[in-house]
Amino acid sequence: MLSMKDICKTYDNGKLTLPVLFNINLEIEKGDFVAITGPSGSGKSTLMNIIGCLDTATSGTYILNGEDIASKNENELAEIRNKYIGFVFQSFNLMPRETALENVALPMLYAGIKKKQRLERAAAVLEKMGLGDRMDHLPGQLSGGQKQRVAIARAMALDPSVLLADEPTGALDSKSSFQIMDIFRELNSEGTTIIMITHDSEIADYAKTQLHIRDGRLYAPLKEGSAQ
Amino acid sequence: MFEDIKLSFKGIWSHKMRSFLTMLGIIVGIASVIAVVSTIKGTNDQIKSNLIGDGSNTVTVELYKDGWPVDLSYESIPSGIPVFTDDVKAELIKNDAIEDAAFYRFRDWADSLYFRNIQLQNQICGIDDSYLYVSGLQITKGRGFSEYDHKNYNKVALIDKIVLNSLEGEDPIGKVIDINGEPFTVIGIVDKRSEFEPVINSVQDYLNYVSSSSGTIYIPQELWPVCFKFDEPLNVIVKATSTDDMISAGNAAISLLNSKLSVADGSDIKYASGNLANAAASLNSLSSSTNILMIGIASISLLVGGIGVMNIMLVSVTERTREIGLKKALGAKKRRIRSQFLTEAVILSGIGGILGVITGIILSYVISAVALIPVSISTPAVVIAVLFSMVIGIVFGMLPSVKASNLNPIDALRYE
Numbered sequence: 001m002l003s004m005k006d007i008c009k010t011y012d013n014g015k016l017t018l019p020v021l022f023n024i025n026l027e028i029e030k031g032d033f034v035a036i037t038g039p040s041g042s043g044k045s046t047l048m049n050i051i052g053c054l055d056t057a058t059s060g061t062y063i064l065n066g067e068d069i070a071s072k073n074e075n076e077l078a079e080i081r082n083k084y085i086g087f088v089f090q091s092f093n094l095m096p097r098e099t100a101l102e103n104v105a106l107p108m109l110y111a112g113i114k115k116k117q118r119l120e121r122a123a124a125v126l127e128k129m130g131l132g133d134r135m136d137h138l139p140g141q142l143s144g145g146q147k148q149r150v151a152i153a154r155a156m157a158l159d160p161s162v163l164l165a166d167e168p169t170g171a172l173d174s175k176s177s178f179q180i181m182d183i184f185r186e187l188n189s190e191g192t193t194i195i196m197i198t199h200d201s202e203i204a205d206y207a208k209t210q211l212h213i214r215d216g217r218l219y220a221p222l223k224e225g226s227a228q
Numbered sequence: 229m230f231e232d233i234k235l236s237f238k239g240i241w242s243h244k245m246r247s248f249l250t251m252l253g254i255i256v257g258i259a260s261v262i263a264v265v266s267t268i269k270g271t272n273d274q275i276k277s278n279l280i281g282d283g284s285n286t287v288t289v290e291l292y293k294d295g296w297p298v299d300l301s302y303e304s305i306p307s308g309i310p311v312f313t314d315d316v317k318a319e320l321i322k323n324d325a326i327e328d329a330a331f332y333r334f335r336d337w338a339d340s341l342y343f344r345n346i347q348l349q350n351q352i353c354g355i356d357d358s359y360l361y362v363s364g365l366q367i368t369k370g371r372g373f374s375e376y377d378h379k380n381y382n383k384v385a386l387i388d389k390i391v392l393n394s395l396e397g398e399d400p401i402g403k404v405i406d407i408n409g410e411p412f413t414v415i416g417i418v419d420k421r422s423e424f425e426p427v428i429n430s431v432q433d434y435l436n437y438v439s440s441s442s443g444t445i446y447i448p449q450e451l452w453p454v455c456f457k458f459d460e461p462l463n464v465i466v467k468a469t470s471t472d473d474m475i476s477a478g479n480a481a482i483s484l485l486n487s488k489l490s491v492a493d494g495s496d497i498k499y500a501s502g503n504l505a506n507a508a509a510s511l512n513s514l515s516s517s518t519n520i521l522m523i524g525i526a527s528i529s530l531l532v533g534g535i536g537v538m539n540i541m542l543v544s545v546t547e548r549t550r551e552i553g554l555k556k557a558l559g560a561k562k563r564r565i566r567s568q569f570l571t572e573a574v575i576l577s578g579i580g581g582i583l584g585v586i587t588g589i590i591l592s593y594v595i596s597a598v599a600l601i602p603v604s605i606s607t608p609a610v611v612i613a614v615l616f617s618m619v620i621g622i623v624f625g626m627l628p629s630v631k632a633s634n635l636n637p638i639d640a641l642r643y644e
Contacts, residue, residue, distance in 0.1 A: 054557060054637050075561045082559020093554045093641065097242060109231060110559035154558075 001193065002028040002051070002162060007060035009046050009216075020046045021216045024060070028162075033188040034195045035207030036218075043216040044197050045166070051195060052085050052164045053077045065161055082110050086155030090167035092147040094139040094154075100126060101135040104154045111158055125153040129183065145176030152183060156192070163187065165196040169203050181206040229567075236572040239544070240579070246540065247576060253536035254580030254620065255587055257529030258613045262588025265522055265609040267595055270602035285327075285468040286363055287478035289485060290334075291461045292500045300460055301335055308491035309461040316488065317358075320466060323480045325473040330359035331462040333452050341445070342406040343395055350391050350443040352407065354452035360418065362467045370401045370416030378448050385412035389419050390443030405445060408455040412447055464499075522609075530616060533580065534624040541573050541628035545635075552632050553640025566633040573625025574618050581617025585610050 009021040020043045028034060038044040049055035050062065053069055056077075062069040065084055072080065081087075094103045104122035113121070126135055129149040139147055148168060155163055165184070169177035177200075185206055188194050198204050212219045240247040291298045293306060312331060320329040333354040341348040353359075357378055360366070367386070377384050385405055392400065400414040452460065464485060468477035478501045485499040545552070552565055589605055596603040 049638050052557070054641075075563075078556060078559050078561045081557060087557050089641070093550065093557075095551060095554070097238060106555075107558040110555075110561070110564065 001030045001065060002026070003061075003063045004051075005061045007047075007050060007057045007062060009043070009050065009055075010058045019216065021050075021057070024218050026211075026218065028193065028195065030161075030193055031188070031191055032193050032195075033184070033206075033208040035204035035210045036195065036197050036213055037199055037201070037204050037210060038213035039199065042213045044213045047213060047218075048164065048166050048195075048197050051162070052087060053081050078110075082107060082158065084161040086152075086158070086160035086163045088148070088151050088155050088163065088165040088168045090170035092139070092144075092151045092171070094147060094150060096139055099136050099138055100131060100142065100150045100153075103139070103150055104157050107154060107158055122153070122157060125157055126150070129153045143176070144172050145179055148172060148176070148180050149183065152180070152187075156187070161193060163192055163194045165194065167198055168196060169198070169200065177203060229571075232568050232571040233575065235568060236575045239572055240576055250536055250540040250576060251580030251583060253533030254530065254577050254617050255533075255584040257533045258581050258584025258617055259587035259591055260529060261522060261525060261613055262585055262605075262609060263591040263595060264525065266588070266592040266603045266605050267601055268522075269606045269609075270592075270596070270604040273604045274602045285471050285474055285477075287466050287468060287474055287481065287501050289464045289466065289478065289481045289499050289501045291463065291497065293495075293497045295496070298461065298497075299336060300456070301337060305457065305460060306491065306495070306497050308489055309497070310488055310490075311459055312462050312464075312485070312488065316484070320464070320481055320484060323477065323484075325468055325477040325480060327467045327469045328358060328362045329464055329466045329481070330362040331356045331449065331464055332359050333449060333456070333460050334463060335456065338408055338455070340406065340408050343398075343400065343403070346394070346396065348391065348394060348405070348443075348445070350387075350394075350445050352455075353444050353446050354449035354456075355446050356449050359446075359465065362465050364420060364467075365418045366420075367416045368419045370414075372416055372418075373448050378450055381450055381454075382448070383410060383412045383451060383454075384415045384448065386416045386418050386446040387414055388444050388446075389417065391445055392417055394443065407445070407447070410451075410454050412445075412451075418446065530620050533577070533617075534620040537573055537577050537580075537621060538624035538627060540576075541569060541625055542631070544572070545569065545628045545632040548632075549635060549640045549643040552635050553637045553643065556635070556637035557641060562633040565635075566629045569629030569632045570622065570625045573629065574621035577621030577624075578614065578618045581614040584617065585613055588613075 004024055004026040007021060007024040007026075008019070011018040011020060024047060036044055036047065046055070050057050053064070053072075054077075056070060056072075060070075064080065067080065069077070069080070087093075094100075095106065098106070101119060101122050104126055105118040108118040108121060123132075123135060126132060129152060131146060131149055131153065134142060134146060134150075139150070142150065148171075152163075152168075163184075168184075169180055172180065181203060184194055184196070188208075194207070196203075196207060204210050291306075291309065293303075298306065317329050317331065320326055335352045337349065338352050341350060341352070355373075357373065357375065360372060365388075368389075370386075372386065373384060376382070385407075387400060387405070401416070403414055404411045405414055406412075447455070449462075452458075464481055466477050466481045468474040482499050482501060489498065491497045555565060589610075592603045592605065595601060
């Protein structure tokens with residue numbers, strides 16, 4: 001479903017050439033739950049951006065759901081992100097002036113879904129996240145764990161092929177973190193493919209597979225509990 | 229589109245103070261334009277109505293001899309002047325500049341003009357069936373001449389308010405006025421259709437006004453020969469389709485009527501129109517020069533307002549960098565980001581334009597009250613002002629919205 005072959009990424013600002021990723025090869029099947037761990041500066045964010053189609057590789061091929069990402073232009077990438085990728089960020093990135101319901105409905109606006117259906121679907125997903133009574137709250141009125149659940153609901157609103165989580169628990173206390181990971185595990189058991197970046201080994205242990213990235217090179221799956 | 233508009237209002241509302249200050253440039257620009265245009269238009273309208281009467285766009289064409297209007301009170305009928313028929317009127321109306329035309333005969337005074345034993349010093353006018361409409365008169369009491377009156381030589385008359393005031397307070401309707409020994413029954417009172425209050429600031433204003441203020445008694449033109457002579461030349465009053473057409477309407481009427489004359493070579497007898505057409509011409513040049521000035525003032529003030537809008541939109545883009553990054557990550561295309569910011573800029577400047585129009589109208593009335601200058605709100609100026617302020621929004625919103633749509637989602641998401 002998701003396949004990367006010899007992906008390299010080099011940043012070039014004209015004066016300085018900075019290679020970040022070297023020959024990344026990655027195969028992810030539907031239903032996988034992968035944690036990518038690595039120290040800061042290892043290139044894990046760059047890899048996430050490429051997987052999330054926010055950035056394109058300098059060389060190599062990346063096939064997502066049969067589509068060759070390298071050949072897409074900016075607008076086509078936006079469409080692919082909308083259709084296939086659900087983003088969960090460390091800092092939630094909710095629209096501060098919109099209610100939880102409107103936040104969840106936002107990606108469906110870009111998919112061209114009618115307003116009534118958008119709100120119905122958003123309400124259903126929020127209900128599932130246990131936020132049925134928080135729909136009309138603004139992000140500022142929610143706790144960190146609740147905000148992240150709204151963000152997950154938003155990511156799941158369009159039934160993505162991949163749920164891409166970048167340090168999803170980085171801004172949460174441990175109780176909320178485990179709640180969020182329980183939700184991830186449940187979503188995964190229902191068939192959602194999840195790729196997660198973290199440097200917290202306790203969190204990484206929730207994943208079925210752990211990959212380690214260091215100095216821009218991806219290392220074979222490590223055994224559970226053996227990361228760093 | 230609808231989502232964009234809703235979002236824009238939300239954005240503008242959440243920064244009320246800043247949005248208002250942004251709009252201020254546009255508001256002041258538009259308001260001053262509206263106020264100045266309205267004041268100038270008011271002054272123009274005043275001059276126009278003083279010169280041309282009530283602005284009914286009429287041009288009178290009279291017979292002139294040696295440069296002076298032919299006055300049959302003192303002289304005989306010049307030879308070679310045909311009495312025009314309705315065919316000539318039809319020919320006149322065919323001209324695009326002429327909406328309608330009417331024939332009339334006219335005397336400054338009659339030898340013997342009595343109401344009971346009061347001797348009247350009024351003008352007499354013999355009119356056809358379209359004269360009242362063309363010259364902008366209406367019946368305020370009683371009735372006008374019917375077709376029956378015209379056909380059957382009924383001795384009926386209409387008087388205007390000035391004549392009425394000289395009748396020592398009696399109700400004249402149904403009573404008799406004696407014109408050169410012939411009894412005419414007064415059947416109605418006429419007045420200018422629009423309430424015309426002359427503003428007299430100079431001797432010229434007074435002269436323009438007084439020439440039309442000595443009071444007139446109207447009789448059906450069929451009865452003119454009963455009191456006067458049967459083959460007296462007709463004068464024409466034409467109503468131009470608009471004030472701008474007055475000159476061409478007047479000139480068309482003059483050349484048509486002159487082509488019907490068969491006067492002896494060397495005699496200077498011709499149809500002409502006083503100086504009304506010239507007055508209209510100078511008025512038009514007055515308006516067009518002020519219009520050009522206005523466009524200049526408007527452009528400068530709106531340019532300043534537009535730069536204000538651009539500034540704030542640029543700040544707004546920077547402020548919402550993360551939001552833009554997020555939206556792009558969630559699948560918003562460039563076009564959508566662009567149209568969101570563009571819509572906001574247009575709405576911001578459009579609201580500024582509308583507030584500016586309202587302020588401008590209030591300002592106009594304040595100026596009018598304080599400086600005693602007449603004010604006439606120009607509808608085209610209002611519409612153009614609002615549209616133009618929206619165009620300003622598009623032009624000056626373009627740069628910020630393109631900048632927003634070109635943001636890289638990764639950098640934008642990372643922006644603090």
